[in-house]
Amino acid sequence: MEVSYEKKENILIVKIIGEIDHHSSNILRAQTDAQLDNINGKHLLFCFQQVTFMDSAGIGVILGRYKRVQSLGGRIAIACAGERVLEILRISALTKIIPSFSSKEDALRYLEGGKLK
Amino acid sequence: MINWMRAFFEAKSENESLARMMAAGFFSALNPTISEITDVKTAVSEAVTNAIIHGYEGKGGSVELYCAYDTQKLYVEVADQGIGIGDIPKAMEPLYTSKPEMERSGMGFTIMETFMDSVRVESQPEKGTRIYMEKQLSRE
Numbered sequence A: 001m002e003v004s005y006e007k008k009e010n011i012l013i014v015k016i017i018g019e020i021d022h023h024s025s026n027i028l029r030a031q032t033d034a035q036l037d038n039i040n041g042k043h044l045l046f047c048f049q050q051v052t053f054m055d056s057a058g059i060g061v062i063l064g065r066y067k068r069v070q071s072l073g074g075r076i077a078i079a080c081a082g083e084r085v086l087e088i089l090r091i092s093a094l095t096k097i098i099p100s101f102s103s104k105e106d107a108l109r110y111l112e113g114g115k116l117k
Numbered sequence B: 001m002i003n004w005m006r007a008f009f010e011a012k013s014e015n016e017s018l019a020r021m022m023a024a025g026f027f028s029a030l031n032p033t034i035s036e037i038t039d040v041k042t043a044v045s046e047a048v049t050n051a052i053i054h055g056y057e058g059k060g061g062s063v064e065l066y067c068a069y070d071t072q073k074l075y076v077e078v079a080d081q082g083i084g085i086g087d088i089p090k091a092m093e094p095l096y097t098s099k100p101e102m103e104r105s106g107m108g109f110t111i112m113e114t115f116m117d118s119v120r121v122e123s124q125p126e127k128g129t130r131i132y133m134e135k136q137l138s139r140e
């Protein structure tokens, strides 16, 4: 797994490439928290377009970041998740609390404006 | 069984992807669909991760992965000689986790049950755990 970070105003965009399992989720968690500390991002966008595999470890990381961002008044969104990742998110009911968008632009619009479409 | 494999590896998180690759590689002889192979990889990943972080509590040990198939189905077993599970029905409940501080979601068994046709747990405290999973492929 590789992660890259980009900041757009007060939104931290996390782009993940590869597989999210328990092993890589520890790296994803630590790096994302360090980025949130350093760059003072308020909202968080997980870009999942290039995620090739995810198991329940991904749920833990997303939920953990959701709690953190929410406690500071921020919002979180998921963009471009494939059918498999969406299925894992649905099984764990994450899709009920974290909005998921088929494009990065729609997700950014939601985070900037606070509206669902 | 028409074919089987058994592998033992150290209970290290680096080996989670190895276990998925071994299972996917072994079952590729059956020409499964991409969706079927992802189902198996996801279930293997959950069971192996559980052996590493719950069974051995991150302290290391030997994890066993057994894969087999006959004309009907494919079979996967994942075993550890770790701490074992005292209350199996409770462990299998959705959202139950004994390690919330590790940001575990408690969805591992639910995911195994969603993606495989059957999941059976044999476990004894202080002795270890063996997970038995079966799946029928669509072409049969």
Ligand SMILES: Nc1ncnc2c1ncn2[C@@H]1O[C@H](COP(=O)(O)OP(=O)(O)O)[C@@H](O)[C@H]1O
Binding pocket: A056, B046, B050, B051, B054, B055, B056, B080, B082, B083, B084, B085, B091, B092, B096, B097, B098, B099, B104, B105, B106, B107, B108, B109, B110, B129
């Ligand atoms: N191999 C194992 N050895 C000991 N305990 C286990 C094992 N597998 C699962 N468990 C127990 O079952 C619980 C539920 O497992 P699971 O559904 O995968 O959720 P999670 O891994 O997120 O905690 C774990 O929290 C743990 O207490």
Ligand SMILES: [Mg+2]
Binding pocket: A056, B046, B049, B050, B107, B108, B109
């Ligand atoms: Mg688990």
